[in-house]
Amino acid sequence: MSKVILFANTDWYLYNFRLSLARKLRELGHEVVLLSPPGEYGPQLRALGFRWEPAPMVRRSLNPLREVTLLMWLVRFLRRERPDLVHGFTIKCAVYGSLSSRLAGVAVRVNAVAGMGYVFSSRDVKAVVLRPLVRRVMRMAFGGKRSMLILQNPDDLALFRTANIVDERAIRVIKGSGVNISRFKPRSEEAEPLEAQPLRVVLAGRLLWDKGIAEYVEAARILKAEGRSVRCILAGTPDPGNPAAVDENLLRGWVRDGLVEWLGHVSDMPALFAETDVAVLPSYREGLPKSMIEAAACALPLIITDAPGCREVVGIDGEEGLMVPVRDGRALAGAIRRLDDDRALARKLGEAARQKALREFDEQIIIERTLAVYREVLEPARQAMPVSGSVVP
Structure with missing residues (x-):
């Protein structure tokens, strides 16, 4: 069994977007650590029986000293935890999670970039100035033989291909985090016409x-x-x-x-x-x-x-x-x-x-595709993830 760290820029994101993935991993017998800046959803994750750890991260900070301090904190945290796999969500967590993993000796990294965010979508001067720098940092962070990048749509795939940020062979497209189709369902037929x-x-x-x-x-x-x-x-x-x-x-x-x-x-x-x-x-x-x-x-x-x-x-x-x-x-x-x-x-x-x-x-489809990516990057070390309770050799 493996130890997996899910790292996001808010505890709200973990609770609303990745809780089902965390539950599936736990159900299959893996140790799951949820990591994010502190917030009101962290205690709720703990109440559900998960280990959630607050990270000293300010999402929109551009303060170099603060960012270096965060990176070093992550390195120490990962050296102590010794995870088999770190999965970072959103650009900042993917970049920082990957950089700190490399420094801490964590070989297997999965990075999920859900949209290109403010830096790539805004026309603001700050965003335009930051764009080349962010591309360079992403190129450095996402490299490596046992690193995989998950994108959510073909347009982002084309952008990464054009920018030559990541070897295309290390990219997988998975459509979002999925939806619980039994919870989100059509209104009753008795509803007002x-x-x-x-x-x-x-x-x-x-x-x-x-x-x-x-x-x-x-x-x-x-x-x-x-x-x-x-x-x-x-x-x-x-x-x-x-x-x-x-x-x-x-x-x-x-x-x-x-x-x-x-x-x-x-x-x-x-x-x-x-x-x-x-x-x-x-x-x-x-x-x-x-x-x-x-x-x-x-x-x-x-x-x-x-x-x-x-x-x-x-x-x-x-x-x-x-x-x-x-x-x-x-x-x-x-x-x-x-x-x-x-x-x-x-x-x-x-x-x-x-x-x-x-x-x-359907989130079950998305979860199975995500686990397939985990298996793909873990298999070289014979640490494959099980599907439906079985162990992949």
């Missing part, structure tokens, strides 16, 4: 400008000016550590103007989707958007942008949802208007979205 109420549209996620918040508000303004009774809902909070975070005063102003309803953080996402009719995400770039595959599993019609990562959820406009151009609030308003006028189409798209979620995004 869609036609009997104003269309309820939700954008769920971190409230960052690069999620298309400005375009969503523009669409809401257009629809309101037309006299439509569409309810445009925002579910989530700004991320204060992210340069692209939406100012809370702006959010409150949009609420006062009657453009959006802001729910703040929502812990029960299945309940939210059961009370809404359409899910939208006018994002500029994603790895693979978790909120949208959850909405798809709930049989909600989707409106999403023709952007990297988003195209994996809605492959062709009009099949599992509607696709609009990036940074186009008018097109987004037009797509919402179309579903408001054609509720039968909304139901048809929602049913197709659910079927795609069952085929491609």
Whole structure:
């Protein structure tokens, strides 16, 4: 059996995105250590019987002294723990997890980059300046014979190939972290018919400008000016550590103007989707958007942008949802208007979205593919991961 460290930039991410993977590893008899900066979800992970350790990490820090201190802390931690495999999630954790693993003598590293983040998606001067440096650091961190990189979509694969960051033979594409299809399911047939109420549209996620918040508000303004009774809902909070975070005063102003309803953080996402009719995400770039595959599993019609990562959820406009151009609030308003006028189409798209979620995004499929990557990098040392309780020779 192996000792696996799952390292993420928030305990919230571990709890919401990787808990099922941790449970599967534990079920198969492996020792699992969860590592992240401190937060409110760490104690919840411990309450579930997992060993969670807080790391002295500030997600958005650019302070060289603080970053070197964190790297050295990680090296000491890994030397003490002696894991068989370190799996880092998001760019910073993947880079720092890999660098510290190499320094600590941990041979096997898996790095999951879920979207290219602020540095690669933003047009800000800071992001443009940082981009070449981040590429160089990633190239150094992700190298090695027993290192594997997991990406979530073909667009990111093409970016890594063009930038020559990692040997393409060491890259695997796995579509996100998956969705629990028994928890996220269509609303009951007894629910109020869609036609009997104003269309309820939700954008769920971190409230960052690069999620298309400005375009969503523009669409809401257009629809309101037309006299439509569409309810445009925002579910989530700004991320204060992210340069692209939406100012809370702006959010409150949009609420006062009657453009959006802001729910703040929502812990029960299945309940939210059961009370809404359409899910939208006018994002500029994603790895693979978790909120949208959850909405798809709930049989909600989707409106999403023709952007990297988003195209994996809605492959062709009009099949599992509607696709609009990036940074186009008018097109987004037009797509919402179309579903408001054609509720039968909304139901048809929602049913197709659910079927795609069952085929491609079931978390059990994603977990098995992740374990296959673990086996692939561990096998040279005859430390293979078991599947369904058996040991791979």
